[in-house]
Amino acid sequence: MVVAVDSLSRRSMTHYELETRLQEKGFESSEIEKVLDRLQKLGYLNDQDFALMYSESRLKHYSRRRVQQDMKNRGLSPQLIEQTLESTYSSAMEYEQCLALAKRWWIQEGKRWEQRRESDPAKRTVPRELWIQQKVARKLIQRGYPTEFVWKVLANPEVCLNNDTE
Template sequence: MPVGTITAIRQQHNDSRRFNIFIDNEFAIGISLNTLTRTRLAVGVYLDEQGWAQLVACEQADQAMQQALRQLERRSRSSYEVYRFLQRKGFSEEICTQTITRLQELGLLNDADFAIRWVAQRRAIARRGEQALRAELRQKGIAPSLIEAALRSAEDECNEETRAEMAARTVLSRYAASPDWNTFQRRLGGYLLRRGFAIDLIRPILVRLWREVRPADDVSDYADDN
């Protein structure tokens, strides 16, 4: 732990926003411009153990924030995802929590908005059912109340049955040539199950679609009234 007087502050050659701090003419630490500004370091300032600890903590907090921001630039993420990312990068629990809180205060992390956008996107692109969406959002650390609110979002313009049928119709040509009903329902039904649609929702859809592709085939023995 370097303790002594700051004898030089030099801008790094490869990054104009980072500076090398020298204590008693020896290199001590590299810090960001943000850290330099916040700590108000200057040549001649004496750093004791407490001052050094504060400097290190400030630099770690800035590094955590910058890495979190770069992650959010790539795509939106939940608070839990960003927290776990920072943990993997070796930041302390205190720094991780502090960073998440600050990002939430700035409006850059909002789990309610994230959940709504995730549901809308996955319904539109991946044709995911509610069971799958719940599981995906739980894995991302979204609170159950926020998950249910997202699933009830006013942005959703069709119900679960409609979404399941839309998902089935996008791949119907792939399964239309199935040799019999049992094969058809096993294959297309399995596809819908893997996308998180409930089995009791799937069955009448399969019957409807089978009647469309094989109108001559009588499925009344194993179909519900539709």
């Protein structure tokens, strides 16, 4: 029980993560189940609370798809994941998030392009806007945003025109 509480004191964990950690430490299955049941009864181990907290903390930085995959990797049930994401993410909000990140990254990549243009001969042949657009698209897709959102956001003149003047 001490190892389990110590692990939970460092960071929140799912039932699956804590069970795996205790197995790695060499505890027997019967002992692990008793400890996990006790921690659930005491309220220290709650997958539903964890899922809600996790999705809310990732809300501004990652897409729905990315958070869904991360939660799945942490051993949460598909039903719990879907229920949590339905309450946390909306399509319109995810699009706005994608737009905000694109604007921010457009500025960053524009500055980076200016700095590296002189040192890299390849950048002299590629148009600035195309190079920045590719970089921003790659970052957004890596964060798990749907491709349709990414191209819709990058087609938005608000992203590139307003930020080029800053």
